[in-house]
Amino acid sequence: MASAQGIVSLTRLCFAVKRQRFIGRKGFSAQSCARVFPIICKHQKPNLVVAKSSKVRDFRVFNSVQLDQFLTSDDEDEMGEGFFEAIEELERMAREPSDVLGEMNDRLTARELQLVLVYFSQEGRDSWCALEVFEWLRKENRVDKETMELMVSIMCSWVKKLIEGEHDIGDVVDLLVESDCVGLKPSFSMMEKVISLYWEMGEKEKAVLFVKEVLKRGITYLEEDDTDGHKGGPTGYLAWKMMVEGNYRDSVTFVIHLRESGLKPEVYSYLIAMTAVVKELNELAKALRKLKGFARAGLVAEFDTENIGLIEKYQSDLIADGVQLSNWVIEEGSSSLHGVVHERLLAMYICSGHGLEAERQLWEMKLVGKEADADLYDIVLAICASQKEANAIGRLLTGTDVSSSLRKKKSLSWLLRGYIKGGHFDDAAETVIKMLDLGLHPEFLDRAAVLQGLRKRIQQSGCVDTYLKLCKRLSDSNLIGPCLLYLFIKKYKLWIIKTL
Numbered sequence: 001m002a003s004a005q006g007i008v009s010l011t012r013l014c015f016a017v018k019r020q021r022f023i024g025r026k027g028f029s030a031q032s033c034a035r036v037f038p039i040i041c042k043h044q045k046p047n048l049v050v051a052k053s054s055k056v057r058d059f060r061v062f063n064s065v066q067l068d069q070f071l072t073s074d075d076e077d078e079m080g081e082g083f084f085e086a087i088e089e090l091e092r093m094a095r096e097p098s099d100v101l102g103e104m105n106d107r108l109t110a111r112e113l114q115l116v117l118v119y120f121s122q123e124g125r126d127s128w129c130a131l132e133v134f135e136w137l138r139k140e141n142r143v144d145k146e147t148m149e150l151m152v153s154i155m156c157s158w159v160k161k162l163i164e165g166e167h168d169i170g171d172v173v174d175l176l177v178e179s180d181c182v183g184l185k186p187s188f189s190m191m192e193k194v195i196s197l198y199w200e201m202g203e204k205e206k207a208v209l210f211v212k213e214v215l216k217r218g219i220t221y222l223e224e225d226d227t228d229g230h231k232g233g234p235t236g237y238l239a240w241k242m243m244v245e246g247n248y249r250d251s252v253t254f255v256i257h258l259r260e261s262g263l264k265p266e267v268y269s270y271l272i273a274m275t276a277v278v279k280e281l282n283e284l285a286k287a288l289r290k291l292k293g294f295a296r297a298g299l300v301a302e303f304d305t306e307n308i309g310l311i312e313k314y315q316s317d318l319i320a321d322g323v324q325l326s327n328w329v330i331e332e333g334s335s336s337l338h339g340v341v342h343e344r345l346l347a348m349y350i351c352s353g354h355g356l357e358a359e360r361q362l363w364e365m366k367l368v369g370k371e372a373d374a375d376l377y378d379i380v381l382a383i384c385a386s387q388k389e390a391n392a393i394g395r396l397l398t399g400t401d402v403s404s405s406l407r408k409k410k411s412l413s414w415l416l417r418g419y420i421k422g423g424h425f426d427d428a429a430e431t432v433i434k435m436l437d438l439g440l441h442p443e444f445l446d447r448a449a450v451l452q453g454l455r456k457r458i459q460q461s462g463c464v465d466t467y468l469k470l471c472k473r474l475s476d477s478n479l480i481g482p483c484l485l486y487l488f489i490k491k492y493k494l495w496i497i498k499t500l
Contacts, residue, residue, distance in 0.1 A: 082107030087119060090129055097132040098139075105140070113137060114147055121154045130154065134184060155179055156193050163197045169206060173213045186221045191234045199241055208254065211238050215263040233266030240272050248280035252321050259328060267333040270325045274344040277322040281351035284315060315352055322348045339370030346376065355384035359392045374407065378414040385418025388427070409440045416446050425453040429470045436477050447479065 082104055089100045101108070108116075113133070120130040134151050137143045143151075155175075162172050172194060176186045191214065198207035211234045221233075235258060242251035255273040258265050288311065294300040303311070326341045342364040349358035358380045365372050377396060384392040393415065400411050412435050419428035428450045435442050454467040474480035 080107070080109075080112065083112040083115065086112075086116060090116070090120070090133075097129055098136045101133065101136050102140075110142065110144065110147070113142065114150055117147070117150060117154065121157075131179070131184075151184055152187065152190065155184060156190060159190065159194055160197060163194065163201070169209050169213055172210065173217060173219070176214075176219060177217065186219065188221050188233070188237075191221055192237055195234060195238050195241065199238075207238055207241075211235055212258065212261075212263065215258065215265065233268060235265035236269035236272045239269050239276065243272065243276045243279065248276040248283065249318075251276040252280070252318075252325075256321060256324065267329055267337070270329045270333075271337070271340060271344065274322055274325045274329075274341070274348075277318055277325070278344060278347040278351060281315065281318055281348055284311075284318075285351055285353075319348060319352060319354075335368075338368045339365055342368065343370065343372070346372065346380075350376075350379055350383065353383055353386075355380060355387050355389050356392055358383060359389075359396065362396075374411075378411050381411060382414040382418035382421070385415050385424070385427070386422035388419075388422060388424050405438075405440065408438065409435070412438075412440065413442065413446065416442060416450070420446070420449050420453065423453070425450060425457060426466055429454065429466050432470060433473050436473055436479075441477070441479065447474065 086100060086104050086108060089095070089104075090097055101113075116133055117130050120133065130151075134143070134147075137147060159172060159175060162175065176190065176194075179186060194210055195207050198204065198210060214234050235255060239251045239255050242248075242254060252273045255265055255269050259270075291300060291303075295302050322345065326345055329337055329341050342361045346358055346361035346365065349355075349361060362372050362377060362380060381393065381396045384396065397411070397415070400408050403411070412431060416428055416431045416435070419425070419431060432442050432447060432450055450470065451467070454470065458464050458467060471480060
């Protein structure tokens with residue numbers, strides 16, 4: 001790609017003379033140029049050689065520009081005498097590039113003008129001239145899609161050279177700012193490229209500093225279609241990069257820190273950070289389940305009060321961050337994002353096992369016209385059942401009476417499993433009986449779990465009524481074998497004779 005050191009091929013004396021033409025241009029000053037270009041070209045040698053045809057033809061083999069998608073093997077044959085004369089006249093720098101190109105406009109094809117851009121973008125050439133040529137093309141309305149892609153590729157190659165040359169982040173940002181002076185507004189893909197380059201080089205802190213600098217200067221960029229599902233701005237893209245690597249907490253902290261530092265990340269970055277909160281809560285829940293399994297197996301010690309407190313605090317801090325991010329989306333974003341916000345909050349509360357808050361988000365989603373999937377209602381129903389939230393359970397079961405048998409069985413099965421998980425076996429037994437009355441047969445493992453839970457409770461309290469009632473109902477439905485009844489009768493025959 002074109003060397004960033006080839007952005008200017010002049011000494012400071014030539015630089016000062018040539019750049020006087022830009023003083024007073026909107027958004028541009030010789031002072032601002034001096035921040036970027038002297039730094040970039042400090043190792044350049046003056047190269048004011050008049051171009052000869054043979055020399056110009058050799059520019060296809062240079063090593064500093066990789067633009068094969070724009071150059072073909074036929075390009076040399078397409079170069080007319082007008083092309084060589086234009087190169088020679090531009091290198092003389094006796095007149096403004098716009099005057100030279102305007103005079104030769106009719107003699108240069110669109111392809112030749114593209115090749116002029118490539119020629120001056122080479123290392124050792126006056127690459128600022130490439131920007132002047134592009135500016136003239138834009139003013140003459142001769143920048144088509146291919147030419148724009150070519151210039152963006154050239155700009156990206158300069159940016160890459162700056163980054164690989166370990167220049168200051170301010171120099172990279174300066175280059176993006178100055179490109180706007182010639183009508184080449186930085187696109188999001190250019191921002192994305194800078195972040196990706198730093199990231200791939202392992203300079204993650206520099207990627208963070210770059211995004212901060214972009215926000216501080218208020219640099220705008222061309223919006224692009226969000227075809228990848230993770231774009232929207234430099235903050236969101238970097239937060240997404242962190243999240244993809246599994247650094248969920250870092251992604252959340254990064255976005256919140258920028259916002260609380262007085263900067264203004266794009267709204268989409270808040271949604272990315274909310275997704276990271278969900279993923280971190282989900283990872284926490286999975287880790288806790290594993291630890292509890294190890295504790296039951298005697299492999300690790302049970303959680304003490306202090307550890308439980310630390311876990312709960314970490315979870316509550318994550319939820320607080322997610323709520324704060326959701327508030328910023330609602331404050332700064334459009335109403336079309338409200339449904340997505342409630343969807344993220346729903347996922348947060350499901351992962352953290354907060355039934356009532358999750359139920360509320362279901363209704364909030366419905367109010368803004370984003371109906372949640374029926375499976376999400378069932379999951380929230382199970383969470384509320386495990387916490388024995390009777391009112392919420394009643395609201396969530398509304399409508400199941402008119403639903404299909406398959407849908408009804410699925411919802412009641414989730415309700416049953418929620419009761420089992422929460423240890424509410426009387427309610428679980430009633431749910432099994434209700435399903436049987438409706439002609440719905442609970443799964444074998446669910447029935448066995450309820451019976452096992454009731455048997456354990458008999459050993460503790462001696463109460464057998466619920467167990468007997470459930471056994472009789474299961475027997476009537478041919479869902480329980482006589483061997484189970486025999487074992488029960490053998491152990492509790494005095495109570496059963498009395499009951500029967």
